[in-house]
Amino acid sequence: MSINISSVILKSKKELSEIFEDLHANPEIGFEEERTSKIVAEKLKSFGVDEVHTGIAKTGVVGIIRGKGKGNRRIGLRADMDALPIDEISGVSYTSKNPGTMHACGHDGHTTMLLGAAKHLAETREFDGTAVLIFQPAEEGLGGARGMLEEGLFNQFPCDEVFGMHNSPNGKINSVDICKGAAMAGASFFDITVKGVGSHAAMPQQSKDSLVIASALVGQIQSIVSRNVPPLETCVISVTQIHAGAAYNVVPETAHLAGTIRYFSDSVYEMVEKRMKDICEGFGKAYGVNIDIDLRNIFDVLTNDADLSDEYMKAAADIVGSENIDDKAQPATGSEDFADMLKVVPGAYCRVGHGGTIPLHNPSFVLDPEVLPIGASIMARIVERRIPLNG
Numbered sequence: 001m002s003i004n005i006s007s008v009i010l011k012s013k014k015e016l017s018e019i020f021e022d023l024h025a026n027p028e029i030g031f032e033e034e035r036t037s038k039i040v041a042e043k044l045k046s047f048g049v050d051e052v053h054t055g056i057a058k059t060g061v062v063g064i065i066r067g068k069g070k071g072n073r074r075i076g077l078r079a080d081m082d083a084l085p086i087d088e089i090s091g092v093s094y095t096s097k098n099p100g101t102m103h104a105c106g107h108d109g110h111t112t113m114l115l116g117a118a119k120h121l122a123e124t125r126e127f128d129g130t131a132v133l134i135f136q137p138a139e140e141g142l143g144g145a146r147g148m149l150e151e152g153l154f155n156q157f158p159c160d161e162v163f164g165m166h167n168s169p170n171g172k173i174n175s176v177d178i179c180k181g182a183a184m185a186g187a188s189f190f191d192i193t194v195k196g197v198g199s200h201a202a203m204p205q206q207s208k209d210s211l212v213i214a215s216a217l218v219g220q221i222q223s224i225v226s227r228n229v230p231p232l233e234t235c236v237i238s239v240t241q242i243h244a245g246a247a248y249n250v251v252p253e254t255a256h257l258a259g260t261i262r263y264f265s266d267s268v269y270e271m272v273e274k275r276m277k278d279i280c281e282g283f284g285k286a287y288g289v290n291i292d293i294d295l296r297n298i299f300d301v302l303t304n305d306a307d308l309s310d311e312y313m314k315a316a317a318d319i320v321g322s323e324n325i326d327d328k329a330q331p332a333t334g335s336e337d338f339a340d341m342l343k344v345v346p347g348a349y350c351r352v353g354h355g356g357t358i359p360l361h362n363p364s365f366v367l368d369p370e371v372l373p374i375g376a377s378i379m380a381r382i383v384e385r386r387i388p389l390n391g
Contacts, residue, residue: 027083030138057147069128076162116376196254
């Protein structure tokens with residue numbers, strides 16, 4: 001089967017590429033997407049979108065498109081807009097102009113895809129109901145989805161279903177996959193501060209060495225998964241930072257650990273959280289020091305509705321062919337804050353493959369622009385399928 005790109009989107013391929021390259025060259029960190037959201041709003045208005053709302057969770061944008069039919073069902077489409085604090089070394093001609101900031105996760109592509117879907121839906125309107133286009137800020141661990149929800153996203157713009165997608169640098173252009181049920185891990189970040197007693201490095205017996213205690217904590221924390229989490233459950237605990245000291249000849253008074261927990265079961269997470277608190281309390285008593293732990297849930301488990309996952313793949317098959325669909329993808333231990341929206345409104349989240357195999361969050365990552373019209377067409381198609389005209 002040949003790829004069935006929307007004719008509207010196909011005619012707009014050059015414009016979409018220009019939008020993508022511009023967004024890529026001018027990346028913005030979460031909740032700072034002022035330029036990006038302005039461009040999104042301007043494009044939506046130029047495409048003839050019925051309503052454009054800005055300033056939701058600081059920089060979020062919502063567009064409303066009404067179909068030819070008078071139905072009252074509403075389908076949401078969501079894309080994220082933020083970049084990462086990474087120096088780009090991809091070598092593309094449209095490389096980041098902002099030092100220390102890069103679209104290393106492809107959110108510039110996601111934004112462009114949803115704009116392409118908006119252009120198609122606004123021009124054709126071959127659906128019975130309303131399309132709600134959600135351009136979300138701050139997906140990268142800063143709580144953009146929760147911010148939009150707290151400001152009444154689905155109260156002001158109710159949706160019966162909501163769909164999102166992510167690029168997948170798997171080297172397989174035109175491929176689409178989805179994992180039904182728990183598809184992406186929930187995540188918490190943690191900070192642990194050990195406050196001991198400093199001393200001269202030549203007289204460590206006068207200290208309560210925060211660095212030694214913190215190092216022992218790292219090993220003990222790793223034992224939680226191997227000795228407390230059931231073997232058939234999935235959980236990852238990674239200590240990713242340790243900071244202590246500022247001189248060669250001083251035993252530091254304070255040491256700081258930080259890291260992340262990834263999980264698919266709330267009961268497993270509750271157990272891990274308790275064990276980490278208990279271990280810190282026990283170490284504090286054993287060493288006679290103060291140990292403070294701060295655990296913060298950042299992402300919920302992303303759970304795809306099974307039936308809507310099937311419907312999403314049918315829409316994708318209309319574009320890329322059923323032979324390029326995988327509806328039995330494995331869960332991923334990465335996290336995604338679209339999970340928060342799926343806790344409120346049923347929906348599904350898929351991955352769209354593209355050329356290139358450099359992983360996400362890598363300074364050399366390059367999103368293959370050939371995926372832009374494919375993703376845009378799939379997003380437009382799910383609206384037409386879920387609220388068909390004369391359906």
